[in-house]
Amino acid sequence: MAAISRQFNCSSCRLEITAQPSPLSRWAKRPILKSVDFLLSFQDLSGRHHEPLEIRGDQAQLQVLSETVSHYVQNVLGQSLTTSVFGVPWTTTLTPSDTPSIPGNEPQDWAARVEIDSPKILPEQSPQTTQMGSSPATMANQADAPTANPDSPYLYPRSLLTHNLVLGTLTTNTDDKAIPLKTSQLFDLVSALDNCAAELETLPLPMPTRRPALPIWASSAAAIVLMVGVTTATLQITQKAPPGNRDTVTTASHSQKTQPPVASAEVDSVTSAPSASPTPTDQSSSSAAKGSPQPTAAASATAPNSKAAKAETSSQQESPVSPSEAPPDSWFLASPSPSLVKPKQEEPSPSSQPSEQDQAIAMADQPTSAQETAKPSAPSAALPAAPPTAAEPSPTGASVDTESEKVSEQRDRRSPEMLNRQAPTTATHSYASALAPQVVAISQYIRQRWQVPVGLSQPLQYQLTLNPNGSLKQVQPLNLVATQYLPQVPLPAAHQPFIAPFQSAQPALVRLVLQPNGTVQTFVEAKANPKKN
Amino acid sequence: MVMDIPLHQTATPQGKMVSLPLIDQTQPDHSQLDNIKAQLDLVLLALEALAGIGSEAVLQAAAELNLQEVVSDRVALWRLRQSNPLRRGTGGRKKLDIEEARSLVMISCHLAQQHQGMIREAVELLEAIAQTHCQPYQVALLGDYLDNFTNTYQERMAEDTLSMDALTDLALKLLIDLLFYSNSQGPRRLWMALLDRANHA
Known part of the structure; x- marks a missing residue:
C-alpha cells in the first residue's frame, strides 16, 4: 500500500x-x-x-x-x-x-x-x-x-x-x-x-514488554518436568493391567511364594493334627446350640443339594483318605520347603514349577467360577444365601445343629489318625478352636457349590490362606490333580470376605480336601511356628 | 494593595484536576466556581478590549454554538458575567452552574478563534517590541488593547486597587492565553486552565 x-x-x-x-x-x-x-x-x-x-x-x-x-x-x-x-x-x-x-x-x-x-x-x-x-x-x-x-x-x-x-x-x-x-x-x-x-x-505503539526475562534454565526445567510427567504417565498406563490380569499376577506371585507342598506332607504330619482334633467341632456345635452368632453360611448349609448328600453318604462308605495319605507326585515333591506353615509365605520358591502358569490361569478364572456356582445355588437355598459374613448373626435352628453335627462327625472320623500323630499343644489347640467356626463355614460354603467333576478319582487338596477379615488370600494346590481341577473348585473370590472374621494378626491356613465322592473336608493347619523357619 | 484583591481570596486548594473538562462529570465546588467566574469574565473582558467584542457578538457566538438556552439575551449574558465576584454591586451573588461555565468557555474560545488573526498579531507585536524594549503603548494595537482593558476593568470591578503595571501584566497575560485558546484544543485548554488556576490559588 x-x-x-x-x-x-x-x-x-x-x-x-x-x-x-x-x-x-x-x-x-x-x-x-x-x-x-x-x-x-x-x-x-x-x-x-x-x-x-x-x-x-x-x-x-x-x-x-x-x-x-x-x-x-x-x-x-x-x-x-x-x-x-x-x-x-x-x-x-x-x-x-x-x-x-x-x-x-x-x-x-x-x-x-x-x-x-x-x-x-x-x-x-x-x-x-x-x-x-x-x-x-x-x-x-x-x-x-x-x-x-x-x-x-x-x-x-x-x-x-x-x-x-x-x-x-x-x-x-x-x-x-x-x-x-x-x-x-x-x-x-x-x-x-x-x-x-x-x-x-x-495505531498505538506496542508497549515494551515488561515481562521479566525468563532465566535460561527455565526452558530446560520445563523440558525435564515434561519428560518426567510423560514417563510417569506412560509407566502407569503400561503397567496398569485389567483387574483380571492383575489377579492373575497376584495369584501367580502368591503361587510362586507358596512353597511346594512337598514338605507339607511332613509338615502336615506335624502341624495338621490340631485341625483334626474334635475340639473345634465340639465348640462349633456347642456354640450353635447356644445360639451364638454364626456365619450365615451355616444357615444356608441347610440346603445342600442331593448330590452332595449322596456323595457324603458314599464318602462315609469309602475309607477316608488323609491328606498325608494322598499320593505324592513329582511336582508335589519338587522342592522341599519348610516354610509352608509360615503365616506370611513371602519367600519365593527358588524353583519354577511347571504348573505355575496353570495355577495362574486357574486362579484368574476362579472368581468367575465361584460366582457362577454361587448364583444358581442362591435361589435354591431355603434361607437367604447372602454372602456368608460374620457380621450378620445367623438364626439358629435345628438345621444348623444338624449340619454342625454332621461336620463334627466327619471330623471325628478323621480325628483319630491325626491325634495319633501329634497331640496338639495348648497354643495350637486354642488357635484351632478359634478358627473352628471359620472352618465350618468354609466347608459349608464349598459344599453348597462343589460338584464332583466327572472323572475325578483322586482327592483334591488345597491349602487356603485366610485373611483375618474372613476373605481368601491365597489358594495353594497341594497336588497335581488339585491344580488341574482348580478352576472347577468353587472357591470364593480373593480378598472378598465370605466367612466370619477371626481374631488373628496373621493369616490362617486351612486345608481343604475335596473327595471324589463329594465329601468336603476342612482342617485348620498349624499356626506359623517361627522356630521352624 | 495587591493582597487585597478579591481574586486572591476566591480560590481554595480544594479543586481537582480533570482530564476532559467539557465532558468530565467531576464538577468543581463553589469556591472553584467563584474563581472560575472571575477568570471567565476576565477572558471575555480581554476579548472585548482587543477585538471590540460586544454583547451582540457574544450572543451571535452563543447562537452559532447552540447555546441560546444558556445565553439567550443580553440580560442573561449580563447576569452570567455579573457572577464575577470582582464585579461591582451584586457581583458574585449569582452562582454559575457547570453548564453555564461550559457555555462561557465555548463562547470565549469561539470568539478567540474568530479573532485569532488579531490575537496573533497582537502577540507577535508584543514579541517584537519586547526585543526592542519599546513600550506596548507605543504600538497601536497593543496600546488600544491595554487602554480598553484597563478602563473597562477599572470601570466594572469593585476594588480598583490594581496598579497600572499589574493591570498591564494581567492584560498581556490574558492576551497570550487567548492565543492558545484560539485553536482547536482551546476549549479544553481553557477549561483545564480555569481548574488549574483555581487549584493553585
Whole structure:
C-alpha cells in the first residue's frame, strides 16, 4: 500500500507526516496510520535567518513530542493569575544593576518583566531569582521532562514570550540542543501537533514488554518436568493391567511364594493334627446350640443339594483318605520347603514349577467360577444365601445343629489318625478352636457349590490362606490333580470376605480336601511356628 | 494593595484536576466556581478590549454554538458575567452552574478563534517590541488593547486597587492565553486552565 504524506502548515512551522496507511482505515472515519515518520521544520527562528530548522523522528518520538508540548502549554496556561501577575512584586526580582530604578522608566521595567532573555532562568533556578516569580521555575519543574528521561524532549520557559525546546535525542540539522521558541511559534507548534492528532489516527505503539526475562534454565526445567510427567504417565498406563490380569499376577506371585507342598506332607504330619482334633467341632456345635452368632453360611448349609448328600453318604462308605495319605507326585515333591506353615509365605520358591502358569490361569478364572456356582445355588437355598459374613448373626435352628453335627462327625472320623500323630499343644489347640467356626463355614460354603467333576478319582487338596477379615488370600494346590481341577473348585473370590472374621494378626491356613465322592473336608493347619523357619 | 484583591481570596486548594473538562462529570465546588467566574469574565473582558467584542457578538457566538438556552439575551449574558465576584454591586451573588461555565468557555474560545488573526498579531507585536524594549503603548494595537482593558476593568470591578503595571501584566497575560485558546484544543485548554488556576490559588 502506498505511503501517504500529510502536511500541517502553520505560520512559523510545518509538520510533515509520512506513514503507511493501516488496513483498518477502511472502517475508521479518520485514516489510521502506521510506521509514521515526521519532519518538523521551523522557519524564521532566531539566529537562523534563512535555513529552516528540521527535526525528524518516528512515531514514538512524535508522540512524545506532542505530549510534551501539550503538557507544557497547559502548564503555562494553568499558571495562576495570582502568582503570575500579583505574586511577586516586580521591583524585588530585579537587582538595581539589571533594572534602572529611574522613576518613569517603565518601558525598561516592562521589558524586563516580559522578556527575560538571560540564562539565569533555567529549570534549576530558584523562584526568588526569576523575573516572573515562581512560575517559570514551577513550570519548568512541571515540564520536568529532563528529570524523567534525559533523552526525551522537554521545554522550559525563559519568559512569558519565549521558551526553550530541548530536543533530546531527536534528529535535527543543528548542533544546538535547545531551540528558542517565541510564544507564537510555540502556538504554531502545538497547533500543528493538535491538528495532526485530530486528523490522523495512528495505531498505538506496542508497549515494551515488561515481562521479566525468563532465566535460561527455565526452558530446560520445563523440558525435564515434561519428560518426567510423560514417563510417569506412560509407566502407569503400561503397567496398569485389567483387574483380571492383575489377579492373575497376584495369584501367580502368591503361587510362586507358596512353597511346594512337598514338605507339607511332613509338615502336615506335624502341624495338621490340631485341625483334626474334635475340639473345634465340639465348640462349633456347642456354640450353635447356644445360639451364638454364626456365619450365615451355616444357615444356608441347610440346603445342600442331593448330590452332595449322596456323595457324603458314599464318602462315609469309602475309607477316608488323609491328606498325608494322598499320593505324592513329582511336582508335589519338587522342592522341599519348610516354610509352608509360615503365616506370611513371602519367600519365593527358588524353583519354577511347571504348573505355575496353570495355577495362574486357574486362579484368574476362579472368581468367575465361584460366582457362577454361587448364583444358581442362591435361589435354591431355603434361607437367604447372602454372602456368608460374620457380621450378620445367623438364626439358629435345628438345621444348623444338624449340619454342625454332621461336620463334627466327619471330623471325628478323621480325628483319630491325626491325634495319633501329634497331640496338639495348648497354643495350637486354642488357635484351632478359634478358627473352628471359620472352618465350618468354609466347608459349608464349598459344599453348597462343589460338584464332583466327572472323572475325578483322586482327592483334591488345597491349602487356603485366610485373611483375618474372613476373605481368601491365597489358594495353594497341594497336588497335581488339585491344580488341574482348580478352576472347577468353587472357591470364593480373593480378598472378598465370605466367612466370619477371626481374631488373628496373621493369616490362617486351612486345608481343604475335596473327595471324589463329594465329601468336603476342612482342617485348620498349624499356626506359623517361627522356630521352624 | 495587591493582597487585597478579591481574586486572591476566591480560590481554595480544594479543586481537582480533570482530564476532559467539557465532558468530565467531576464538577468543581463553589469556591472553584467563584474563581472560575472571575477568570471567565476576565477572558471575555480581554476579548472585548482587543477585538471590540460586544454583547451582540457574544450572543451571535452563543447562537452559532447552540447555546441560546444558556445565553439567550443580553440580560442573561449580563447576569452570567455579573457572577464575577470582582464585579461591582451584586457581583458574585449569582452562582454559575457547570453548564453555564461550559457555555462561557465555548463562547470565549469561539470568539478567540474568530479573532485569532488579531490575537496573533497582537502577540507577535508584543514579541517584537519586547526585543526592542519599546513600550506596548507605543504600538497601536497593543496600546488600544491595554487602554480598553484597563478602563473597562477599572470601570466594572469593585476594588480598583490594581496598579497600572499589574493591570498591564494581567492584560498581556490574558492576551497570550487567548492565543492558545484560539485553536482547536482551546476549549479544553481553557477549561483545564480555569481548574488549574483555581487549584493553585
